[in-house]
Amino acid sequence: MSDLDLLVVGGGPAGLATALHAARAGLDVEVWEQRPGVVDKACGEGLMPGAVAALDDLGVRTVGQDLTGIRYLDGRRCVAAPFRAGPGRGVRRTALHAALRDAVAAAGVPVRHRGAGRLVQHADGVDVDGTTAAHVVAADGLHSPLRRALGLETRRHAAARFGLRAHFATAPWTSYVEVHWSPGAEAYVTPVAPDLVGVAVLTAERGPFASHLGRFPALRERVGEPAGEVLGAGPLRQRARSRVAGRVLLVGDASGYVDALTGEGVALAVAQARAAVAAIVEGRPDRYERDWHEVTRRYRWLTAGLLGATRVPPIRRALVPAAERLPGVFAAAVNTLARPA
Numbered sequence: 001m002s003d004l005d006l007l008v009v010g011g012g013p014a015g016l017a018t019a020l021h022a023a024r025a026g027l028d029v030e031v032w033e034q035r036p037g038v039v040d041k042a043c044g045e046g047l048m049p050g051a052v053a054a055l056d057d058l059g060v061r062t063v064g065q066d067l068t069g070i071r072y073l074d075g076r077r078c079v080a081a082p083f084r085a086g087p088g089r090g091v092r093r094t095a096l097h098a099a100l101r102d103a104v105a106a107a108g109v110p111v112r113h114r115g116a117g118r119l120v121q122h123a124d125g126v127d128v129d130g131t132t133a134a135h136v137v138a139a140d141g142l143h144s145p146l147r148r149a150l151g152l153e154t155r156r157h158a159a160a161r162f163g164l165r166a167h168f169a170t171a172p173w174t175s176y177v178e179v180h181w182s183p184g185a186e187a188y189v190t191p192v193a194p195d196l197v198g199v200a201v202l203t204a205e206r207g208p209f210a211s212h213l214g215r216f217p218a219l220r221e222r223v224g225e226p227a228g229e230v231l232g233a234g235p236l237r238q239r240a241r242s243r244v245a246g247r248v249l250l251v252g253d254a255s256g257y258v259d260a261l262t263g264e265g266v267a268l269a270v271a272q273a274r275a276a277v278a279a280i281v282e283g284r285p286d287r288y289e290r291d292w293h294e295v296t297r298r299y300r301w302l303t304a305g306l307l308g309a310t311r312v313p314p315i316r317r318a319l320v321p322a323a324e325r326l327p328g329v330f331a332a333a334v335n336t337l338a339r340p341a
């Protein structure tokens, strides 16, 4: 007999969404998070319409700025695709975490401030540092220590990309997420409060945030100096050999990540959480592997396709002009990703 039906390791969006789905399914669930309090993290902070709908459905009330679409800019041109499935939301990462923590507390799920160490699998359960659970969800992030410990890590992609983000104390000038393209980096501008915008830079090149922002002179001029600290993350691309190892299921970034290019991380984390809990409740954890592929297919194909194409300099230069010439195709791509899973 296990102490718990489900132990969730990692209290980010994936782990807390898993806890909410598990509580809803009547499982005895507990979350372990190694960092205390409300957790901040490098993130573009744009919740796509699918993420907003999935969080609403879980009773997670996020506060932020409505996002009405995506705009691509290259210094000379600007092309916009409005969201068709209702607005997304720009939400400070700390506000998102606080809202998730509140919902988890309201559902009666304990979140313990502790890190998971040694994991041992048995025929009928999993032992993590002396606590036993019928199943474990590893939602321990991009560099998932449990994925590595389970031998599910695969070789990293050669052209590693990184993300850096900062905030600027300025009123948002648009309700669109702006993606500014330059030859070696993209800058994602997301309104997150009436007096605050976030800028996340994604690039394969090393360097401080200020020098990356310098590639976008008009944007730098507009936002001025960062307010608060710069956070970073990467390498972004992470692969897992499998999403399931016995009674352990990988959810969120731990299960594999392509890139932040399409801003889908939180939407995927919530969709994966739902699929993982459904498989556990059914007593078929192995089924999650198939469901994970289904839930992430649109994102993996479009993000990997866009990422691969924009690594080639002439294609990268032609991207915004092409989107301008083919606005229907651009809008269809944006809305394929933005719609609820």
Ligand SMILES: Cc1cc2nc3c(=O)[nH]c(=O)nc-3n(C[C@H](O)[C@H](O)[C@H](O)COP(=O)(O)OP(=O)(O)OC[C@H]3O[C@@H](n4cnc5c(N)ncnc54)[C@H](O)[C@@H]3O)c2cc1C
Binding pocket: 009, 010, 011, 012, 013, 014, 015, 032, 033, 034, 035, 039, 041, 042, 043, 044, 045, 046, 047, 048, 051, 114, 115, 116, 117, 139, 140, 141, 142, 145, 162, 163, 164, 165, 200, 201, 233, 234, 236, 251, 252, 253, 254, 260, 263, 264, 265, 266, 267, 269
């Ligand atoms: C630059 C950048 C921009 C992005 N922009 C967007 C965007 O605009 N929109 C969007 O939806 N997504 C975006 N993403 C992706 C999004 O941030 C992630 O997909 C999301 O945070 C995944 O959540 P997670 O819970 O899987 O991982 P995390 O949020 O990383 O949470 C994992 C948690 O596990 C904990 N942990 C790790 N090891 C242990 C352990 N041994 N024991 C206990 N706890 C542990 C960590 O402390 C952490 O809190 C972006 C990412 C980056 C890097």
